[in-house]
Amino acid sequence: MASDQESDAPIAGRLAEHEARAAVLAELHARPFLPITLPQRVYHFAFATNEEEARADRAALADLCRAHMLVPRPGDAKFQRLSIGDWRLRWEQHTEFTTYTWSTDKDSGEPFTHPDPIGTGEIAFRAPGRLIVATHLCALESGHSHEPYVGLFNSQSLCVIRAAKGAAHVMTDFAVDPFGFTRLLVKESAIGALETGRLIQRVLEIETYRTMALLGLPEARSAGPELRAMEREISDITQALSQTQDMRTSRDLLKRLSDLLAQSEALSTRTAFRFGASRAYHAIVKNRLNLLQEAKESQYTTISAFFSARLDPAIETCNAFETRQARLARQVERATDLMRTGITFEMEQQNRDLLDDMNRRARLQMRLQKLVGGLSIAALSYYVAGLSLYFFKGLKDAGALPFGFTGEEAAAAAMPFVIFGAWSFWQRVKRLSAKAQEEEKVS
Numbered sequence: 001m002a003s004d005q006e007s008d009a010p011i012a013g014r015l016a017e018h019e020a021r022a023a024v025l026a027e028l029h030a031r032p033f034l035p036i037t038l039p040q041r042v043y044h045f046a047f048a049t050n051e052e053e054a055r056a057d058r059a060a061l062a063d064l065c066r067a068h069m070l071v072p073r074p075g076d077a078k079f080q081r082l083s084i085g086d087w088r089l090r091w092e093q094h095t096e097f098t099t100y101t102w103s104t105d106k107d108s109g110e111p112f113t114h115p116d117p118i119g120t121g122e123i124a125f126r127a128p129g130r131l132i133v134a135t136h137l138c139a140l141e142s143g144h145s146h147e148p149y150v151g152l153f154n155s156q157s158l159c160v161i162r163a164a165k166g167a168a169h170v171m172t173d174f175a176v177d178p179f180g181f182t183r184l185l186v187k188e189s190a191i192g193a194l195e196t197g198r199l200i201q202r203v204l205e206i207e208t209y210r211t212m213a214l215l216g217l218p219e220a221r222s223a224g225p226e227l228r229a230m231e232r233e234i235s236d237i238t239q240a241l242s243q244t245q246d247m248r249t250s251r252d253l254l255k256r257l258s259d260l261l262a263q264s265e266a267l268s269t270r271t272a273f274r275f276g277a278s279r280a281y282h283a284i285v286k287n288r289l290n291l292l293q294e295a296k297e298s299q300y301t302t303i304s305a306f307f308s309a310r311l312d313p314a315i316e317t318c319n320a321f322e323t324r325q326a327r328l329a330r331q332v333e334r335a336t337d338l339m340r341t342g343i344t345f346e347m348e349q350q351n352r353d354l355l356d357d358m359n360r361r362a363r364l365q366m367r368l369q370k371l372v373g374g375l376s377i378a379a380l381s382y383y384v385a386g387l388s389l390y391f392f393k394g395l396k397d398a399g400a401l402p403f404g405f406t407g408e409e410a411a412a413a414a415m416p417f418v419i420f421g422a423w424s425f426w427q428r429v430k431r432l433s434a435k436a437q438e439e440e441k442v443s
Contacts, residue, residue, distance in 0.1 A: 033194060033197045033198040033201050034081070034088070034090060034103075034197045034201070035192075035193035035194045035196070035197050036103065036139065036193055036196045036197040036200055037105055037193050037196070038105075038139055038140060038141045038188070038196065039105065039107065039138070039139060039140050039141065040103055040104070040105055040137075040138075040139040040196075040200070041103065041104050041105075041106070041114065041136075041137075041138055041139075042101060042102070042103040042135075042136070042137040042138075042139065042200065042204070043101070043102045043103075043117055043123065043134075043135070043136055043137075043181070044099065044100075044101045044102075044133065044134075044135040044137065044204045044207070044208070045099065045100045045101075045102075045127065045131065045133060045134055045135075046097045046098070046099045046131075046132050046133035046208050046211070046212075047097060047098050047099075047100075047127045047128075047129025047130060047131055047132065048096060048097050048129050048130045048131075048132045049093075049096070049097055049098050049128070049129035049130075053128045053129045053130075054093060054098065054129075056128035057093065057098050057127060057128050057129060058075060058077075058093070060125070060126045060127065060128060061080065061091055063126075064082075064084075064125055064126075065082065068082070068084050070082055070084075077093075078092065078093045078094075079091065079092050079093075086104045086105075086106045087102050087103065087104045087122075087123060088102070088103050088104070089101070089102055089125075090103070096212065096277065097129065097132060097133075097208075097212065098127070098129055099133075099208065100125065100127060101204065102117070102123050111138035111140065111149060111152065111185055112136060112138060112152055112177065112183055116179045116180070116181075132211055132212070132215075133182075133207060133208050133211050134180055134181045134182070135181055135182050135183075135184060135204060135207050135208075136177070136179070136181035136182070136183055136184070137183075137184040137185070137186065137200065137203070137204065138183075138184070138185050138186070139185075139186040139187075139188070139196065139200060140185070140186070140187050141187070141188070141189065142168070142169070142187045142188055142189035146160065146169045146171060146185070146187050149171060149185055149187075150171075152183065152185070153171060153172070153173040153175070153183060153185075154173040154175045155173075156173075157173045157174055157175055157306065158171070158172075158173045158300060158301065159171070159172055159173065159174070159300065159301050159302060159303045159305075159306050160297040160298075160300035160301075161292070161294045161295060161296065161297055161300075161302050161303055162294075162295040162296075162297050163199060163292045163293060163294060163295070164188065164191050164195065164199055164292075164293060165293055166295060167188055167189060167190070167191045168186060168187065168188030168189075168191060168199055169185075169186070169187045169188070169297065170184065170185070170186055170199075170203055170292070170303070171184070171185040171186075171187075172184045172185070172203075172207075172303070174207075174210075174306070182207060184203055184204075184207065186199065186200060186203065199292070202288045202291055202292055203292070205284070205288050206285055206288045206289065206292075206303070209281045209282075209284045209285045209288070210281075210282075210285050210307065210311055212277070212278075212281040213278045213279075213281035213282040213285060213311065213314075213315060214278070214311065214314055215274065215277070215278060216274050216275050216277070216278030216314070216315070216318040217278075217314045217317060217318065219271055219274045219275070219318075220271075220275075220317050220318050220321040223267060223270070223271055223321070224321070226263075226267060227267065227321065227324060227325065227328070230260060230263060230264060230267070230328055231324070231328060233256070233260055234260060234328060234331050234332055234335065237253055237256055237257060237260070237335060238331070238335055240253055241253060241335060241338065241339060241342075250339060250342060250343050250346065251343070253339055254336070254339045254340070254343065257332060257335055257336045257339060258336070260332055261329075261332045261333075261336065264325065264328055264329050264332060265329075267325065268325050268329070271321070271322075271325070275318045275319075275321065275322050278315060278318050279315065279318070279319070282311070282312075282315045285307065285311070289303060289304055289307075376426060380422040380425070380426070381415075381418050381419045381422045384418045384421070384422060385414075385415055385418050388410075388414050388418060389408065392405075392408075392410035392414070393408075395410070
């Protein structure tokens, strides 16, 4: 019986779960598509937020909930849906931005004739971030042709596509209208409320992510002069490197290379996140376009074709900027290695010259020592011979010299012994000096 009850218990209570299992499973359901009935008027806003602004935004959303007697989500929530009067709010928080999507099925007459709902107080909310996307979308039933609505858009950038396997039309010009919104018109027939919600959400995501992807372009343009200056600097250094022969000049060039490497790394660090984010947003745009199942409508430009001519070159500019940064870093690294190799070779050559000079001085010193030694033996022998002459003269005067030798003769006979004694004394002094030097080295 106990085993039956145990088997009926949830598996999470009987097995050790990975600490991230619940979060990973919930992520797939974190931002569900909302069913939407027609007609529908949608205002979509995206606000760029840093960490502080994101916290303030969550607090503002909680205040909005409490003002309308609604329960706010926990502080770490990234998604929330609210119903406020005739409006529904879809709130999402992302890494760099937060979106507010207000929608209503309240009839507003002709598309895009309704004024700004925030200015009229129809929608009242406080978003602490900086506005980056403002889109006005009108979704209508496909009761008649979309042609009457062409005049609502800029003809030079108008895009019209068939989506959802031809069951819907999407129109936009990606331009800002007099109220500050970009316009999107969706006309569809009998694809169901959930599919309509999915279509509208994807269209809004395309507008949001294409704008976020383009944020890398101003970064590339503003950093362009700095990168060009560094490219000129490495060119000048490389040219000077091929001509320099002076060690001091080489060290100055190495200092310039080190400074240039630091500047290059600082620029790369400053731009890496923005360019990486632009690539990621661009990939999301491509994905959402594929999900739309886009098809060309008569003579009009498709969204994909429009982006190929406008968005894709901007992303390629960012990619080219990163390629130039990487090439600059490699050039600096190669030049630095070459410079260090040259300096090392020059230092080794100087060390060899110094050793050769020291060897020449040592040989000269040895010759001088031998010369001094010979002179010392001669001087010592001369001095001792002089003393021995006086000694033998004294013995002669005292009658103590044998064999009738004179003092000079006795001194002359003693000279070989005097010279040998002086030489032996000098050799002993050298041995004692060498021994003292060895002991000093060991200590």
